[in-house]
Structures are given as C-alpha cells and as structure tokens.
Amino acid sequence: MSLLKDKLTIMMIFLLAAGLVNGCGGDSKKEGSEVDFRVPDSLLAPIEGYGITVDDYHPVRGGVIANKDIALHYPPSGIAKYISTNNFGYAYEANQDVVKHIGRPADGQVVIIGAKDLDEYKYLTRKEWWYYGINHGDTLYFMPFNVMMKRYDIFTRRSLSQIGLTQKLAQMALNRKSGGKIPTWLREGISSFVANEKSILQMQAIEFETEMLGFNPSVEELDNYLDLAEDRAFVRVSFYISYLMVERLMESFTLREIVSFVGKLGEGKSFDQASGEVFGMDYGSLIEKIRLKDDFSVYLKEVPRGRPGEDR
Numbered sequence: 001m002s003l004l005k006d007k008l009t010i011m012m013i014f015l016l017a018a019g020l021v022n023g024c025g026g027d028s029k030k031e032g033s034e035v036d037f038r039v040p041d042s043l044l045a046p047i048e049g050y051g052i053t054v055d056d057y058h059p060v061r062g063g064v065i066a067n068k069d070i071a072l073h074y075p076p077s078g079i080a081k082y083i084s085t086n087n088f089g090y091a092y093e094a095n096q097d098v099v100k101h102i103g104r105p106a107d108g109q110v111v112i113i114g115a116k117d118l119d120e121y122k123y124l125t126r127k128e129w130w131y132y133g134i135n136h137g138d139t140l141y142f143m144p145f146n147v148m149m150k151r152y153d154i155f156t157r158r159s160l161s162q163i164g165l166t167q168k169l170a171q172m173a174l175n176r177k178s179g180g181k182i183p184t185w186l187r188e189g190i191s192s193f194v195a196n197e198k199s200i201l202q203m204q205a206i207e208f209e210t211e212m213l214g215f216n217p218s219v220e221e222l223d224n225y226l227d228l229a230e231d232r233a234f235v236r237v238s239f240y241i242s243y244l245m246v247e248r249l250m251e252s253f254t255l256r257e258i259v260s261f262v263g264k265l266g267e268g269k270s271f272d273q274a275s276g277e278v279f280g281m282d283y284g285s286l287i288e289k290i291r292l293k294d295d296f297s298v299y300l301k302e303v304p305r306g307r308p309g310e311d312r
Contacts, residue, residue, distance in 0.1 A: 094162070
C-alpha cells in the first residue's frame with residue numbers, strides 16, 4: 001500500500017506541475033484544460049474499497065466524495081478532484097485509526113471541507129497558514145488540500161494531509177467521548193500521538209528553541225495558549241509540551257486506559273473521580289507526576305536536526 005501511495009503522490013506532483021505549465025498559456029484551449037481534466041480510472045482504483053456512495057463534481061460549485069462515515073467537499077478544478085480523491089483515502093484510513101484507538105469522531109457523517117485557497121481558509125476559520133484546520137461539531141474546515149499535500153515529514157514520509165486529517169479526526173472523537181470536557185492539553189497530546197506527529201512537533205519546537213527559552217507553562221496556561229491559537233511560537237511549543245506529557249503518562253498507563261479516563265469525563269465524573277478510578281490518584285497529583293520539570297528545550301537535545309519538509 002505504501003508503494004502505491006508513493007506512486008500516486010509522484011503522479012499527483014506531475015499533474016500539478018503540468019497544470020501549472022498549461023496555466024501559463026493564454027489561449028482558450030489551455031485555459032479550459034483544467035475543467036476538462038479527468039482522473040484516470042487506474043488512479044481511482046485504490047478508493048474502490050472505501051465504500052463510496054457519492055462522487056459528484058460541478059465545474060462551478062466543486063465536488064464531494066462521500067461514504068457512510070465521511071463527506072469530503074473540495075473546490076472546482078480537475079486537479080482539485082484528483083488531490084481530493086487522494087485525500088479521501090487519507091481521511092478514510094485516518095477515520096479507521098481513530099475509531100480503533102478512541103471511538104467514532106461523530107454520531108453520523110463527518111463533513112470535511114477543503115478550502116479553495118489560503119484566503120478562503122482564513123475567512124472560514126480565522127486562522128493563519130500554519131494551523132491545520134478547525135472543528136465545528138461534526139464539520140472540519142481544513143487547509144487547502146494542495147497546500148497540505150506539498151508539506152511533508154521526511155522522517156515518516158507522510159504528507160501533512162495524512163497527519164493533519166488523523167489529528168483533527170482524533171480531536172473530534174475525544175471531544176465526543178468526553179462530552180466536550182477533556183482538557184485541551186490532553187486532547188492535543190493524544191491526537192498528536194494517534195497521528196504519529198512527534199517528529200513534526202519536534203522540528204516545530206526547534207524553530208523556537210532560543211526564542212522560547214525558559215517556557216514551562218502550567219496546564220492551565222497550556223490550555224489557554226492552545227484554545228486561543230493565536231501566537232505561532234506559543235502554540236507550537238505548547239503542542240510539543242502536551243505531547244511530551246502524554247508520552248510521560250504512557251510510561252505508566254496504556255492508551256486504552258488514558259482514553260477510558262476521557263470516557264469517564266463524558267459519563268459525568270469529575271477530573272478527580274475519573275483520575276482516581278483510572279490512574280489511582282487525584283487529577284492534581286497526576287499532573288504533578290507528568291508535567292515537565294525542565295524547560296522544553298532540554299527534551300530537544302537528542303533530536304536530529306533536520307527539516308521535515310515545509311512548515312506546518
């Protein structure tokens with residue numbers, strides 16, 4: 001499957017390049033070529049097992065690909081149709097991973113809306129280019145798929161579309177399981193773990209290693225930085241710290257046990273009650289056990305210095 005994905009990704013890059021070259025001409029035939037672009041049947045073969053129930057496209061309104069669990073909407077263009085076909089596969093696999101480790105992201109269908117461009121993305125989410133997407137109930141407003149496909153993690157050889165879709169669907173599942181009561185740091189840490197995002201988080205934290213020297217916030221401050229999501233340096237380092245806290249928690253407990261704590265919050269248990277039942281200590285003691293005792297940069301000393309593709 002990984003070789004097939006690599007081939008699809010190479011073909012996608014070729015098609016994107018071809019689209020850009022064709023777009024440089026001025027005649028009407030070339031201008032219309034994008035609308036006339038069709039995805040070869042051979043490239044659609046991998047999604048035949050995804051249970052597609054809807055695959056509609058309109059040259060003005062855009063398109064939608066859907067099965068019983070996911071409806072992915074994308075902007076109008078033939079190239080966008082191909083990219084979105086690829087991303088539907090990522091969303092399908094992300095949903096399977098999330099259901100396995102956490103539970104369903106939504107009671108019904110998850111709606112994923114890929115923005116046309118960064119301007120539209122900012123209008124829809126009020127977020128900047130460095131933020132993957134925003135969840136509103138059962139709907140995910142996502143970065144433009146073409147942007148996310150070009151950014152990648154060289155350590156895991158995955159695009160940020162794969163990572164970002166998994167991370168965002170995991171957030172939705174954790175919110176659903178907890179009834180919206182999960183602490184933000186824990187939601188982000190678990191989501192990043194399920195998405196295998198560690199190397200990306202490390203590289204992002206390294207960018208601010210000097211600027212944020214001495215930054216070691218309380219969990220309340222972590223939640224605040226992550227909820228506001230306004231300052232790139234504070235947010236990215238807070239993501240990394242949240243991940244490290246979950247990693248420390250997993251030194252003593254399994255992911256299943258951690259997710260059961262989240263579920264008990266959804267059942268109406270207090271933080272102390274849920275923590276006592278699952279972890280054998282009150283919530284305050286749990287936090288004291290796992291929060292970082294040193295500056296975050298200490299945990300970056302053994303990290304290989306490299307560039308995981310483009311920025312988040």
